[in-house]
Amino acid sequence: MTSGDPAQxxxxxxxxxxxxxxxxxxxxxxxxxxxxxxSAAMYGMGPEAMPVVVASGLALLAIGNFIDALRGNLPARExxxxxxxxxxxxxxxxLIAIIGFGGGFILATSALFVTTSAAFGRRAVxxxxxxxxxxxxxxxxxxxxxxxxxxxxxxxxRLL
Amino acid sequence: xxxxxxxxxxxxxxxxxMNLLYALIGVFLGxxxxxxxxxxxxxxxxxxxPVTYKLDPGGSLIMFAGIYYGGMxxxxxxAILINTPGxxxxxxxxxxxxxxxxxxxxxxxxxxxxxxxxxxxTIATIGLAFLAPWLVDVAVRFGPEDYFALMCVxxxxxxxxxxxxxxxxxxxxxxxxxxxxxxxxxxxxxxxLAFGVPELLDGVExxxxxxxxxxxGEALYVxxxxxxxxxxxxPVRGSLWMTxxxxxxxxxxxxxxxxxxFPIGALPAGGAEIPTFLSYSTEKRLTKHPEEFGKxxxxxxxxxxxxxxxxxxGTLVPLLTLGLPTSATAAMMLAGxxxxxxxxxxxxxAERPDLVWGLIASLFxxxxxxxxxxxxxxxxxxxxxxxxxxxLYAGILVFATMGxxxxxxxxxxxxxxAGFGVLGxxxxxxxxPIAPVVVGLILGPIAESQLRRALAISLGDPMTLLxxxxxxxxxxxxxxxxxxxxxxxxxxxxxxxxx
Amino acid sequence: xxxxxxxxxxxxxxxxxxxxxxxxxxQLELKLMAPAAPGGGWDQTARSMQQALVASGVARSVQVTNxxxxxxxxxxxxxxxxxxxxxxxxxxxxxxxxxxxxxxxxPVTLDQVTPIARLTEEIQVIVVPANSPIKTAQDLAAAxxxxxxxxxxxxxxxxxxxxxxxxxxxxxxxxxxKKINYIPFSGGGESLAAILGGKVTAGxxxxxxxxxxxxxxxxxxxxxTSEKRIAGSDIPTFKEQGIDLVIANWRSVVAPPGITxxxxxxxxxxxxxxxxSDAWKEILKQKGWEDAYLGGDAFADFLKKETVRVTDVxxxxxxxxx
Numbered sequence: 001m002t003s004g005d006p007a008q009x010x011x012x013x014x015x016x017x018x019x020x021x022x023x024x025x026x027x028x029x030x031x032x033x034x035x036x037x038x039s040a041a042m043y044g045m046g047p048e049a050m051p052v053v054v055a056s057g058l059a060l061l062a063i064g065n066f067i068d069a070l071r072g073n074l075p076a077r078e079x080x081x082x083x084x085x086x087x088x089x090x091x092x093x094x095l096i097a098i099i100g101f102g103g104g105f106i107l108a109t110s111a112l113f114v115t116t117s118a119a120f121g122r123r124a125v126x127x128x129x130x131x132x133x134x135x136x137x138x139x140x141x142x143x144x145x146x147x148x149x150x151x152x153x154x155x156x157x158r159l160l
Numbered sequence: 161x162x163x164x165x166x167x168x169x170x171x172x173x174x175x176x177x178m179n180l181l182y183a184l185i186g187v188f189l190g191x192x193x194x195x196x197x198x199x200x201x202x203x204x205x206x207x208x209x210p211v212t213y214k215l216d217p218g219g220s221l222i223m224f225a226g227i228y229y230g231g232m233x234x235x236x237x238x239a240i241l242i243n244t245p246g247x248x249x250x251x252x253x254x255x256x257x258x259x260x261x262x263x264x265x266x267x268x269x270x271x272x273x274x275x276x277x278x279x280x281x282t283i284a285t286i287g288l289a290f291l292a293p294w295l296v297d298v299a300v301r302f303g304p305e306d307y308f309a310l311m312c313v314x315x316x317x318x319x320x321x322x323x324x325x326x327x328x329x330x331x332x333x334x335x336x337x338x339x340x341x342x343x344x345x346x347x348x349x350x351x352x353l354a355f356g357v358p359e360l361l362d363g364v365e366x367x368x369x370x371x372x373x374x375x376x377g378e379a380l381y382v383x384x385x386x387x388x389x390x391x392x393x394x395p396v397r398g399s400l401w402m403t404x405x406x407x408x409x410x411x412x413x414x415x416x417x418x419x420x421x422f423p424i425g426a427l428p429a430g431g432a433e434i435p436t437f438l439s440y441s442t443e444k445r446l447t448k449h450p451e452e453f454g455k456x457x458x459x460x461x462x463x464x465x466x467x468x469x470x471x472x473x474g475t476l477v478p479l480l481t482l483g484l485p486t487s488a489t490a491a492m493m494l495a496g497x498x499x500x501x502x503x504x505x506x507x508x509x510a511e512r513p514d515l516v517w518g519l520i521a522s523l524f525x526x527x528x529x530x531x532x533x534x535x536x537x538x539x540x541x542x543x544x545x546x547x548x549x550x551x552l553y554a555g556i557l558v559f560a561t562m563g564x565x566x567x568x569x570x571x572x573x574x575x576x577x578a579g580f581g582v583l584g585x586x587x588x589x590x591x592x593p594i595a596p597v598v599v600g601l602i603l604g605p606i607a608e609s610q611l612r613r614a615l616a617i618s619l620g621d622p623m624t625l626l627x628x629x630x631x632x633x634x635x636x637x638x639x640x641x642x643x644x645x646x647x648x649x650x651x652x653x654x655x656x657x658x659x
Numbered sequence: 660x661x662x663x664x665x666x667x668x669x670x671x672x673x674x675x676x677x678x679x680x681x682x683x684x685x686q687l688e689l690k691l692m693a694p695a696a697p698g699g700g701w702d703q704t705a706r707s708m709q710q711a712l713v714a715s716g717v718a719r720s721v722q723v724t725n726x727x728x729x730x731x732x733x734x735x736x737x738x739x740x741x742x743x744x745x746x747x748x749x750x751x752x753x754x755x756x757x758x759x760x761x762x763x764x765x766p767v768t769l770d771q772v773t774p775i776a777r778l779t780e781e782i783q784v785i786v787v788p789a790n791s792p793i794k795t796a797q798d799l800a801a802a803x804x805x806x807x808x809x810x811x812x813x814x815x816x817x818x819x820x821x822x823x824x825x826x827x828x829x830x831x832x833x834x835x836x837k838k839i840n841y842i843p844f845s846g847g848g849e850s851l852a853a854i855l856g857g858k859v860t861a862g863x864x865x866x867x868x869x870x871x872x873x874x875x876x877x878x879x880x881x882x883x884t885s886e887k888r889i890a891g892s893d894i895p896t897f898k899e900q901g902i903d904l905v906i907a908n909w910r911s912v913v914a915p916p917g918i919t920x921x922x923x924x925x926x927x928x929x930x931x932x933x934x935x936s937d938a939w940k941e942i943l944k945q946k947g948w949e950d951a952y953l954g955g956d957a958f959a960d961f962l963k964k965e966t967v968r969v970t971d972v973x974x975x976x977x978x979x980x981x
Contacts, residue, residue, distance in 0.1 A: 015590060023331065026338060033353050037345075038977070043808060043840050044615030047345040050608045051352060054337045061334055064327040075591040084383035085585065088557070092376075092578040095561060100571040112561060113554040119383045120550035131551070136558065143566060150724045151562075152569050303858040344729065347843055349762045349817035349978050358736065361729035361763055428852035482851065482872065567696065568727055613842050617811050617858060 016069025023062035030055035084119035091115030104154020109136040166513050167289060170521030173218050180525070182219045186226020187529045191537075194234020205231060205493075218518060225522035228493070229530045232472060233277060236465055240269045241544060242556045243374045244563070248366040248602060249432035249468045252440045254374055255595055256453070256460030263456045266542040267400035272410045272458055273465040274534050275402075279411075280418040280466035281527040284473030287422050288480070289520055296481040299427045304613035305625050307429055309634035311607035314434050316641045317441040318603070323454070323593040332592050335583075336600020339364045346609045347616070359572035368564055369601055372577045373594050375560040377584015379553045384585070400539055410462040413443050417466030425474020429610075431487065432471040433602050439463035473523070480516060687718035687929055690742075691912075692750040694734020696727040704778065704910050705751045707942045708933065715936030717929045730759025736767045742915035746922030749775060749930075753910040757969045758818040761979045769966055773914040773923055774959040776930045779943070780907040780951035781865040782885045783824055784894070786878040788857050796882040796900040799861060800832035807838045813850040814863035817843045818978050820908045821863040824884065826972045831897075831904050836975045854878065865908055867947055909951060909965075911958065927954055 034051035068074060091112040098108035113132035114125060122128060141160065143151050151157075173179065190205075205228055239245040240257035253273065260269040287295075302310075322329025342353045343363030354360040402410065420435035420442070443459040444450070453460060475490040547555065564577050587594055618624035626632050689712065693705035702725060709721040726734035731752055742748040750772070760768055787793045793802060803810050807829065814821025822843065826836040842859060844850035851869065854862035855877060862869070862878075866889075872878040873894070882897040883889065884906045897904040914926050933939055934952045943950055953961060973979040 019590065023334075026335075030338065030341070030353070037348075037350050037352065044618070044620045045612045047348045047350050047352065049612075050604075051341055054334060054341060054604075057330070057334045058338065061327065061331045065331060068327060077589060077591070078385065080384040080589065081387045082384070084386060085380050088380055088383055089578070089582070091557070092561075092574075092581065096571055096574045096578065099565065099569065099574060105565060108565075109558045109562065113558050116379065116383075116554035116557050117550040120553055121386065122550040128550075128554075132554075132558075135555075139558075139562060150722060151565055300852050300855045303853060303856055344763075345817075346845065347817060351763065358729050358733050358763065358765070361732065362727070429849045478852075482855075570726075570728070570733070609845075613844070613853075616840060616842050619808055619840075 011072045013069040013072050013074045016065060016072075016074050020062045020066035020069060023058050023065060027055040027058035027062065030058065087115050087119035091119070098154070099152050102152070102154055104157045105140050105151040106133065106136045106156045107154055108152070109139070166517040167521060169514070170517035170519075171524070173518055174222055174521040174525045179219055179222050180529075182223040183226045183522070183525050183529045184533065186223035187230040187526060187533050188226075190227035190230020190232075191234045191237075191530075191534065192230075194231035195237050221515070221519055222522040222525060225519065225526035226529060228472075229277075229281070229523070229526045230533075232469065233274065233530055233534060236273050236277075236468070237270065237541060238559075240273065240461070241266060241541060242559065243378055244556065244560050245367065245370050245374070248370065248598075249436055249471070250465075251366075251370050251433070251595075251598055252436040252464035253461055253468070254370075255440065256457050258374075259454070259456030260458065260461065261456075261542075261545060264398065265456060265458075266545060267538050268402045268406050268458060269456075269461050270538045270541060271402045271535065272406065272462045274531055274538070276410065276414045276417065276462045276466040277469040278527050278531045279414045280421060280468075280470040281473055282524065283415075283418045284422040284425075284470040285520060285523050285527070288473055288476050289517075292477045292481050295423070295426050295477050299430075299478060300482075302427050302429070302630065303628060304610045304617065305628050306630040306634065307427075307610040308607060308614055309625065309628075309631040309638070310424075310430075310434070311603055311610065312638040313634055313641065314437060314603055315607070316638045317438055318596060318599050319441075322596060323591075328592045329596055332587065332594070332596035333600045336597040336602075337604040338600075339369065339597070340601045340604030340608075346605070347612050357572060359568075359570050363605070364576065364601060365568065365573070366598065366602055367567070368573060368577050369580050370598050371560045371563060372580025373584035373587070373597060375556055376577065376581025377588060377594070379557055380581060380585035381588040382553065384589070400542065406458055409447075409449075409458050412446075413439070413459045413463035414466040416442060416446075417463040417468075418470040421467035421470030421472075422474045425471025426477040427474075428478050429606075430471070430474070431606075432468050435467040435471050436464040437599060439467040687712075687925070688747060689718050689721045689929075690745075690748045691721055691723050692734055692738055692742075692748065693723060693725050694727070694731035694738070694750060694752065694756070696725060701731070701751045701753060701910065703946065704753075704912075707939075707946065708751070708778075708912065711933050711936055711939040711942055712929065714938035715933055717932045717936070729763050731756040732759055732763045732765045732767075735760070735769075735772070736765065739767045739771050739916055744917040745915055746918045746925065749912050749914050749926060751910065751912050754820045754908050754965070754969075755816075757966050758820075758823065758973055758978075761970045761973055762818045769913075769962060771916045773916060773918055774962050775912050775914050775923070775926055775954070776934070777909050777911040777951055777953040777958050777961065778930075778934065779948040780909040781867065781949060782883050782889065782907055783820065784864060784866045784869060784873075784880050784883050785824075785828070786854060786862045786864070786869050786873065786880050787860065788854060789877055789879055790857070791860070791879065793861070793881065794879070796895070796897055796902050799828075799881060800902060802860070803829055803832055803834045803839075807834050808840050810840060810861070811859040812839065812841045812861050812863055813844055813853045813859040814841065815843065815850070816845065817841075818973055819843075820906065822976070822978075823969055823972045824863055824904070824906050826976045827906060828897075828902070828904055830972075830975070831902050836972070837977060839976065841976075907951070911962070930954070 030051045034048040034055070037046070037048045091114070094111040094115065095108045098104070098111060110129060110132035113135070114128045117128045118125065137160070140151055140157060205224070235245065235247050235250045236253050236257070239250040239254035240261050243254050243258040245251045245254045257269045257273065260266060318333065319326070319329060340363070342360055344351055344361050351361055417435070417439040420438045421432070424430040424435040425432060440460055440463060443463040444453050447453065447457060447459050449457055475487050476493070479490045479493060545552070561574065561577060564573055584594060614624055615622065625635065691705050691708060693702040695701040705723045709723050712718040712721050726737050728734065734750065735752070735756065738748070738750045757769065785796070785799065787799070793799050799810070812825040814825065816822070822841050825839050825841045829836040829839045844853065850862055850864065851872070853859050855872070866883060869878055869880070873880045880894040882900060882902070883894050884904055885896055886898065886905055888896055888899070912930060914923060931954055934950070970979060
């Protein structure tokens with residue numbers, strides 16, 4: 001990652017160019033998707049008009065962002081620490097996987113709680129796990145029993 | 161005057177001690193359930209409605225009103241405290257409200273939101289009592305072309321959320337517009353940008369996007385910068401209560417928010433989002449403290465919250481006079497009426513004035529109870545922010561995902577939430593404003609379908625937009641609002657510098 | 660299992676058997692899926708069933724789950740794949756699902772589920788503003804025949820019951836259904852405003868939604884879609900005006916594929932008992948729903964016919980590619 005150094009404001013911003021490219025790509029996807037639509041039996045404007053308008057806007061913005069990036073006049077950025085971000089993302093991935101494979105609400109949210117807490121610098125995994133399990137069990141009971149809204153159930157929930 | 165007598169009678173019923181107790185219980189339950197993420201006011205009312213079945217009609221109605229207002233206020237509380245708006249209408253509140261909470265001003269933010277809701281709710285309820293029949297005639301004249309013109313006004317004012325760079329703001333807005341295209345096209349039933357995934361056919365849920373961008377994105381961003389600055393949250397800095405200055409800065413936004421919220425809420429397709437954004441951008445333009453916007457300006461909480469509440473009262477206009485439930489919450493109100501085998505509609509005011517005025521009186525009382533219950537709770541709510549950072553953010557993430565799990569427990573929806581979280585993180589990192597994305601998602605689809613409806617009715621003739629006087633006026637307003645800053649700048653250049 | 664002397668069968672075996680074959684309705688522990696978000700019509704139907712099934716003693720417990728998405732397409736896919744052969748699960752569905760499955764090219768269809776019963780239905784109506792020159796269904800038919808593009812119909816979502824009905828109307832009066840100018844609105848509120856404001860020629864909706872306006876004289880009902888005139892109502896049916904248009908927005912309940920005939924009978928009996936209970940009648944009254952119970956093979960037949968009819972209409976208006 002490039003870090004914008006205020007001392008050299010004219011340097012090309014590589015991240016900015018990637019952003020511009022992504023916007024252009026998005027515009028292409030929109031037009032490609034809109035081509036598959038049929039404006040059957042409609043009076044006035046068809047379903048493909050708006051995607052094309054949005055795509056044109058995105059294309060123009062891609063150019064604008066590209067020019068900004070070439071000139072290097074993007075706001076300065078501070079360096080980031082990728083480890084905590086990855087930890088939280090792992091937590092979210094765990095949550096989705098546990099829900100997806102029927103592990104239930106309590107395990108899933110506990111996993112997210114513990115990884116996030118670790119990402120913010122805590123190392124007491126065991127204590128956090130206990131807190132997470134108690135909290136998510138209480139939430140589960142509140143939703144399931146009091147509000148009769150069913151959250152995803154897994155092995156733990158079936159014990160309750 | 162009839163109206164006064166009827167209202168007085170309704171009041172007399174509502175202030176009986178037992179009924180006051182019901183109101184208090186209703187407000188408490190509504191707030192308690194409303195703060196749960198993913199559970200907006202409509203669902204809160206739906207879930208708690210059975211509780212009211214067991215009471216006599218008067219008590220049931222009043223508890224119902226309490227639940228309704230409690231649910232609304234609960235949604236704003238999470239928006240302010242943990243940046244997790246429970247529904248799209250409290251999104252504008254989160255913008256400044258959460259910044260205030262982070263700066264140790266959560267107390268005043270919650271207070272101005274509660275008092276603003278009260279003021280707006282009261283004024284709007286009075287408006288409901290006296291203006292409903294007249295207002296509804298105007299509201300019904302709004303056709304698709306007029307709604308489209310109203311959207312144009314809203315789009316112009318969106319720029320208030322753009323930050324310093326128009327290119328970046330527009331980029332965010334267009335990402336939102338793109339997301340708004342996802343799903344089944346409302347007018348032809350064809351799928352756009354769904355790529356064969358059935359879960360995408362219903363489009364992107366506003367709350368999923370808002371919670372992903374705001375709450376998850378922020379947690380990622382804060383985590384990534386921990387090594388720079390240990391962000392320390394002080395739950396209370398300065399006064400827990402609104403200072404004299406806060407009052408001075410709040411009362412006008414309350415009133416202006418009400419002026420936006422009530423009439424637009426009364427429009428059958430008006431909704432609560434547009435008035436809250438209009439209020440936000442108005443306050444941003446009018447404020448004497450523009451430097452505070454984006455860092456936690458109290459006007460940015462006071463205005464949108466008032467607008468939100470006033471629009472909720474506004475939706476009662478078409479509900480009571482036409483029997484039109486124009487929002488999910490209003491549909492639940494309808495369910496409340498049906499408990500007594502009543503169908504709101506043009507005949508309701510004539511046939512059962514006691515119930516109508518009973519309800520309106522109950523709304524007054526419930527509004528008051530909300531204030532009584534929640535102002536003392538502000539201190540407690542704010543202390544939540546004193547939880548150590550790892551637990552606080554872990555808790556926020558659990559709460560944020562829980563809303564999605566409760567509403568749509570699918571892997572696709574959760575992946576979208578996580579994806580929007582990453583998007584929110586990257587946008588923060590590369591300094592793109594967040595709010596326009598959500599605004600684009602909300603306004604884009606409405607503008608598109610209203611325009612296409614208008615064109616279908618006129619068989620493709622775009623002149624229909626100028627032939628309607630309402631639409632022509634609104635388009636004129638939008639054009640002026642768009643050009644005014646440039647013109648003023650231009651004029652400023654010719655002015656000789658007198659200093 | 661009660662045929663066996665208790666001494667021959669261990670308690671544990673008896674328990675497992677009891678769980679596997681719910682021989683008595685009182686022991687039913689049902690799971691009921693509402694393929695929609697909490698609060699909507701299907702959800703309310705499911706929760707009302709839950710209430711009535713338990714209150715009338717037909718089932719010991721009923722758990723409602725919500726699987727929202729795309730007019731039920733997401734829910735039915737999960738139901739057909741996840742509940743296959745499970746005699747303790749049911750799903751609520753209705754007219755809208757038929758069109759939604761066809762339009763969304765769903766790989767799962769209603770042929771795959773086991774029909775149990777139709778529960779409720781709502782009669783549809785066409786209305787015009789009070790000051791409209793159109794007075795009868797024949798007036799509207801004449802207008803449609805004269806210039807179909809200029810007759811705008813306001814109603815609910817594309818491919819829903821209102822849309823299908825507009826196409827059926829055009830077809831029934833001999834116009835080209837493909838050319839109807841149907842304008843979908845989200846929710847009855849918005850379309851009603853468009854009708855009252857005179858922005859569109861006519862509006863289509865469930866009768867109850869416009870009842871207040873019709874009674875107060877702001878809207879004129881030019882016809883209802885029931886077979887016979889509704890008792891105590893002075894709105895003529897389309898049939899008596901010489902237009903063959905009979906349609907209703909129905910809601911029903913189905914079971915998963917692959918269940919045994921006994922399981923199907925248990926569920927059908929349970930639903931029939933529920934429909935006859937006072938608790939259910941009380942709920943129908945409270946919600947203003949019309950009882951339209953149709954059980955067993957008659958419902959299976961009905962479901963097949965509706966599926967064919969709706970799919971044909973959607974093809975004719977170009978919403979489903981043939």
